[in-house]
Amino acid sequence: MGLIWEGIKEALRLLFTLDPEVLKITLLSLKVSVLATLVSLFLGIGAGLLIALNRFPGKHLIISLVNTGMGLPPVVVGLFVTIMLWRNGPLGFFEILYTPTAIVIAQAIIATPIIAGISVAALQQLPPNLRLQILSLGATRRQLVWLLVQEARLPLLAAVMAGFGGVISEVGASIMVGGNIKGYSRVLTTATVMETSKGNFDVAIALSLILLLLAFSVNAVLTYLQQRKRPR
Amino acid sequence: MSAPILAVRALEVWRGSIQVLAIPSFTLQPGSVTALIGPNGSGKSTLLQTLASLIEPTAGAICFHGNPLQTRQERYLYRRRVTLVFQESLLFDATVRSNLGAGLKLHDSPRAERAKRVEEAAARFGITHLLDRSARNLSGGEAQRTSLARAFALGPEILFLDEPFSALDPPTREALIDDLARVLRETRTTVVLATHDQLEAMRLADVLAVMHQGRIAQLGGVAEVINHPVDEFVAAFVGMETVLDGMVIACSQGLFTASVGGTHVQALGEEALGAQVRVGVRPENVTLSLFQETCSSALNHFPGTITRIVPKGPYSKVELDCGFFLAALVTARSLEELNLREKSRVIASFKATAVHVLRK
Structure with missing residues (x-):
């Protein structure tokens, strides 16, 4: 219990003294995960719309693959991205391995199927004739897509929360492609792993609490957006 | 007889190797109310959705005011001048007011004009008191009134109705049919109504088209079709009521x-x-x-x-x-x-x- 109490006290100290290193790690975590979520939001909802609104052969197979991708192990993604970005790898010329950009790429690969999978389900649960109804009100293709996204906004925001939750808490891929370089690519999860392995449980607990607080804050904002302005 | 507002020639819709619709010719006169009646699976909804340009025909032509709808752009512009109301009310997760204005907003109608037409449509269907309510909390009858009012707010040249009353309980349905009949008399809107209820068709329509297996088995005035069915199918379906x-x-x-x-x-x-x-x-x-x-x-x-x-x-x-x-x-x-x-x-x-x- 003493260990936990010490950890909480250390966390509060680090938070209130605005420890520069912790602040930097926290901001980088937030930046990387928000960016990765935004990229996967664009790709995931886009893919979800394409899959849900079109009929094509192999649609069920694609949905199965996307659903499988929702449980993609981060270390597998980390390994794949590392190989791709390795100096001699196919994308090695970008020279972005062990940078925050590499973490964003890996995290986006993890979150995209999560957002795509939930988006497909969200769009498929809309009434089948809603699409025809919107078209018959004189909508363009773009207006149709926008209205469908609006109608599915509650589950779609849940998809965003699930995607963000998946990447902010992920450690395997971040450590593999980011390298946990102090002051450069160290994020909350990789720092927590490192501090734990060094036996610095108080700092590790502090970082974990900050991580929880961060996850809660972002989800609180998203929940507010999800639940606001619902007419009675 | 004036020029038809909509004319169809050699219309065919195929799903894979199955022909689901074959209409050699069909016209709509301006201001007429045509009821498509027939059992489930007879092709009423497919014909309605094809006429509303929501299904692209496999073959044949649809002409609106004499102009064939050929390109994607022509079909889109046509869809802005007609509309369809489904059996389910299909309202958006917003207030009744937003729902009534939804189509007008898609048409980029100015805000003041939109507000005026929303109020008019709400008054026509007796739902002014519901304007600020969430569409999610309406009864079946209120929701269908909202759906009809949303369609009328657009001032469509042709209104397609796909069994709009079949999900309602009898008293609600009676009241809504009476109100719709009144609105149709007031607006003189051209209507095509798909229904399997011949009494509903007789109360609203001037023209009956009896559908069977994707074809129009008989088309004519209501009394003519009811009293002089051309074949046994039509006779059995309309019940030969006097x-x-x-x-x-x-x-x-x-x-x-x-x-x-x-x-x-x-x-x-x-x-x-x-x-x-x-x-x-x-x-x-x-x-x-x-x-x-x-x-x-x-x-x-x-x-x-x-x-x-x-x-x-x-x-x-x-x-x-x-x-x-x-x-x-x-x-x-x-x-x-x-x-x-x-x-x-x-x-x-x-x-x-x-x-x-x-x-x-």
């Missing part, structure tokens, strides 16, 4: 008399003198006798000649020529007791309460 068109010549104390083909029919209701009415009599409400019964409470008695007797299990349907077509359903026992045969002369009677006023 439908009579007439003019009100007297009305007092909740009872009116209409002149129908030279004879008089008495019915319950308050109607204006000179008003055109369409009335229907179900065959099971018509009784037959050899002489006029003095103690009968029926007000309508017509001598007629039996033209056909169709056995229907324990009953027989007797078709009569009374100067107009009249059908009666009698038991096999009565048929035998009265010794009814084709060309026999009988008196057909029905009560004033058995007369349904279908349309004014």
